[in-house]
Amino acid sequence: MFPQDLIDGFIVLVMISGRIGFPIMLMLALGYWLQRGLRTEDQQPVLEPSRRVMPAWFRRIASEIESLPAWLPTIALVGLVGVVAMIYRLWVGLGAATNLNQAYPWGLWIGFDLFMVAFSGGAFTLATLVYIFQMHRFHAALRPTVLTGLLGYISVLVILMMDLGRWDRFYHFIIYPNINSALFEVSWCILLYTCVLVSEFSPVILEKFKWQRAVALIRKITIPLVIIGSTLSTLHQSSLGSLFVIMSERLHPLWYTPLIPVLFFVSSVAAGIAMVVAGATVSYWVFKRSLPQRLAGDLALFLPWVLGIYLTLKIGELLASGEIELIWTSGFYSVLFAAELVIGVLIPIVWFQFKRVLKSRTLSLVGAILVLAGIFLNRFDVAWFALKPVPGYTYFPSLAEILIQAGVIAGIILVYTLVGHYLPLFEGTITPEEEKRTRRVLAPSPAAE
């Protein structure tokens, strides 16, 4: 029984990655091809005169685009396709644009929302560490993290809007409250927290335009802002779990527990820290600016602890409710559950024990990606894979759903890159050269060769 389930699970995974991955790969390839076409044209001196006749503003924009990373137009293309798909979805309605149905009224998008909010948990985790616990050495990571969080939340709001049957009434949750509804609490907290993130991030823009008075004002209210933000985060990170408390009849017992709000909160802290650690490496590669690895390693040291608490809660809950044997008797669900815990929790706990890992950007990134993958799987399990099947119904996202999803993710990358390029995002971080220099000072090179 077990091997057959394993094979089934593997086939499902291959199918999912194939059917979601293929259109995205196709688009990336197309973007790359188009872009190469542009590049070679640019390099041909024949075209130079034609460029000279262009108006000055056009030439400026062209040279600006050339100064940006080469892959950015491809990302912009994916984003553009996403926008077209969004207009299509709003025009034809949910039933025609998506594969959602009576038994699976939520799908890919809700899974993404759940993961994206957890992923954006880095913003509140780091703000709490820096401002409340006053670990000022992590300060340099704050701006990039807050920006990631802000973009994450905006993308969630966009996707939620797409997911509404009456998107023209999205503001109804403000004027028609239902305090018993977890989704009501989530919507309010996300709205308020997005405002908090905008304020936390505003100094980056205000500094660029040298509005010192506004910057000073934001600085003054930083601490209350962080306290409000972290409180709101605690509420909605856990309420996203509470969403599923009422779905006791639909969610597989391995995932269903009244404790699910706590599990969601703790795992969001882990996902948040992993995001900061991964972000340090990625921005080192892309922007040549980053948090010193020493500090990223310090942050990563929190991960085994948080993941340990998560694991204890998860296993402890199953033991307490007498459902522990479900771990190995649920077939396909057992595979999912085990994959989630092994990839996202057990391996990272061991991984981050090694000094070598903490010192290396690449190895830290691998560990952080494992954590994020585990939590990604967890959120998709809860929102999709671990729902009890209903006879006669299956769900797999439609092309429009996938394109919109890819477009929103591309939008996040696009905006992040542009902000990193034009605004003072990496204040207090160091460049690779600086890091090499400090490393040489801290650890004198071995005896002369």
Add this chain to the structure above:
Amino acid sequence: MNMTRRDFLKLCGAGTVVLSMGAKVAPQDWARVGASVPRPTRPSNGVLIDTTKCIGCQQCQIACQQSKNLPVDKTKRALCPVAPSVVKVANVSTDPDKPALKPVKWQCMNCVNPSCVSACTVGALQKRDDGPVVYDSNRCIGCRYCMYACPFGIPTFEWDKQLSLISKCDGCASRRDQGKLPACVEACPTKALTYGNRDELLTIANQRIYSGDGSYVRHIYGEHEVGGTTMLYLASVPFERLGFPTLPEVAPAEINAAIMHSTPTIAVGMALALSGIYWLIKRRDRLEAQLANNQNHNGGH
């Protein structure tokens, strides 16, 4: 183990967080103190559906569609926006070679403590204290949370529209207000449907089960399921075979309410804990700096 005061403070902070999270899953009774569970002021009315008397004529389905100004469509066998009440056909036979088909009327159960009402983001679904669960289509944003929340999978969605809403049976609440019977009850030619006070219906149901010829299973579906429903079912075969879900007696809405009503506690607790930690660490740093300053001063002389 080396523990500095800073570590201790961190532990305190973490402890407070865990405790305040714990409040979210504390015993239900404790958390329900402030919860506003509406107490019925009028007797809760419902419908007793005796599936043994059903002949599958679908008159209830037609009457329902007519009363709601929907196109009459007898081919619909599953709930959908144009058929809030249907007659399903269940195969009750345990022998796969000899199917035995049985008609079952199927519609919203109009629960006593409905999950959909606690789930609804904008309060478009409301429980009326005389029984029915009513729907305000002017509020609904089409988030479909009610579809997942409902343990019976009742609410349906207008998938084929540009702007889509939810649809479900509301127990003919407006007809009841006019003093009329629900359309399905009025239309049933075999008196398989009985409208009345829920307690009285339970009495009738028990009488049929225990004083008849013993053809009924000894279970009134809806008496205890998910905290009770106002649509009650009698049957001559076990309900699982009729396609009814086996459900616990606790209403998921109750667990949900317990968790949701602890929100203010967590919010205040968390905000206080964070402020406290900030203040303590700030104060310690200031005192340490003062101390260092004084020592430097003395050392200088």
